[in-house]
Amino acid sequence: MxxxxxxxxxxxxxxxxxxxxxxxxxxxxxxxxxxxxxxxxxxxxxxxxxxxxxxxxxxxxxxxxxxxxxxxxxxxxxxxxxxxxxxxxxxxxxxxxxxxxxxxxxxxxxxxxxxxxxxxVTAIAMTEPAAGSDLQGIKTTAIKDGDDYIINGSKTFITNGQHADLVVVVAKTDPSAGAKGTSLFLVEAGTPGFEKGKNLHKIGLKAQDTSELFFQDVRVPKEALLGEEGMGFVYLMQD
Ligand SMILES: Cc1cc2nc3c(=O)[nH]c(=O)nc-3n(C[C@H](O)[C@H](O)[C@H](O)COP(=O)(O)OP(=O)(O)OC[C@H]3O[C@@H](n4cnc5c(N)ncnc54)[C@H](O)[C@@H]3O)c2cc1C
Incomplete structure (x- = not known):
């Protein structure tokens, strides 16, 4: 060796x-x-x-x-x-x-x-039921409303999903701008409208809480934005 x-x-x-x-x-x-x-x-x-x-x-x-x-x-x-x-x-x-x-x-x-x-405990929520490898295709949105953003969408296969206290959520702040309209948000567990779904049964990694997460009219302040608006896809590619 x-x-x-x-x-x-x-x-x-x-x-x-x-x-x-x-x-x-x-x-x-x-x-x-x-x-x-x-x-x-x-x-x-x-x-x-x-x-x-x-x-x-x-x-x-x-x-x-x-x-x-x-x-x-x-x-x-x-x-x-x-x-x-x-x-x-x-x-x-x-x-x-x-x-x-x-x-x-x-x-x-x-x-x-x-x-x-x-x-x-942190998690990162990129994948959605209809968007995995093709991350540009995510449907979750974070639309500006005054000084806040309103997040709507579903995520799946999220590691640490059940234990997560803080989730980096990937969402479209400008759904018409493709990858360039993607931003990252820090969303705390317990925020109204943010629900943890099923802990998924898998063929392996059975003790890992890989889960669904749901966001329904989740209101977060602009301070929850991580980095610059519209730069999310670039950040995801860099790290
Ligand atoms: C245990 C586990 C933990 C995970 N944790 C997280 C997490 O913490 N956060 C998160 O956001 N996601 C997580 N994921 C999701 C993971 O990132 C996705 O599974 C991955 O991005 C692939 O997406 P998909 O499953 O939708 O497969 P698809 O994108 O549907 O791909 C299916 C198959 O098609 C192939 N394929 C796709 N596109 C092409 C193409 N253009 N050309 C040729 N072949 C192609 C792929 O290689 C793959 O073999 C996790 C998944 C697992 C299994």
Whole structure:
């Protein structure tokens, strides 16, 4: 086997602590979680306490501010142990980095410390019943109404869908402008009109809460816009 040179000794120490944590806090319960269709929500908080969630988040927003290799180690250790239900990769490697990169100072202060601690579980809602690979074809809209936007549409196959406290929602702010009319919004669970649908039965990843999400006249303030209006598709292609 060719030895890997990508990791430094401090990364390997971190790996050891992730591995021990998973052995005691996740492996013994994973079979049950597969039956439940989701992992225990408390696992997220425990992982947050250990600094395993979104470790690249800068220190001023409550993170550890380390390099992406730490994320890769967490992903590798979950995979190595066959713990397929844990949705930390989607949270730490995909959704949270959108807030770090495109969030306003206010959004970062409000959400990032809780994303690191595990108080907030994130998801990203792109896919719809009739739009998967062809993301330009999404039908969800976010139409301006005074200082607010009104979101309508359905999403499906959303990782962390049941546990999600905060969802990056992809919606058309200008349905006539194709990809150029696409924007991203930060929508909090509990916002009136935002409902979590079925936790989907899958042939694998049975402990992962891959779900439907529904948005019916969901009113969000303009402060929920992530990045610039109309730039959503560009952001999705860049990250
Ligand atoms: C476990 C799981 C977790 C997921 N998590 C998320 C999530 O967190 N957020 C989210 O937004 N989505 C999520 N998805 C959805 C995922 O992003 C979509 O499944 C994916 O984009 C493909 O879309 P689709 O399933 O509609 O397949 P389709 O787009 O209908 O594609 C079906 C097949 O046709 C092929 N195909 C499509 N277009 C073409 C073409 N032009 N030329 C040739 N072949 C083509 C595809 O390669 C594929 O084999 C998840 C899916 C799964 C299974």
């Amino acid at each position: 060719i030895p890997r040179t990508v990791y430094e000794p401090e990364h390997e120490m971190f790996r050891e602590s992730v591995r021990k944590f998973l052995e005691t806090e996740a492996a013994p319960y994973h079979e049950q979680w597969e039956e439940d269709g989701q992992v225990d929500r408390a696992l997220w908080n425990k992982a947050g306490e250990q600094g395993f969630l979104a470790p690249t988040v800068p220190e001023e927003y409550g993170g550890v501010g380390v390099d992406f290799r730490y994320n890769a180690i967490v992903d590798e250790e979950c995979a190595r142990s066959g713990l397929t239900g844990i949705g930390w990769g989607l949270h730490s490697d995909i959704a949270v980095p959108y807030i770090v990169r495109y969030g306003t100072e206010e959004q970062k202060q409000k959400y990032l410390p809780k994303c690191v601690s595990g108080e907030i």
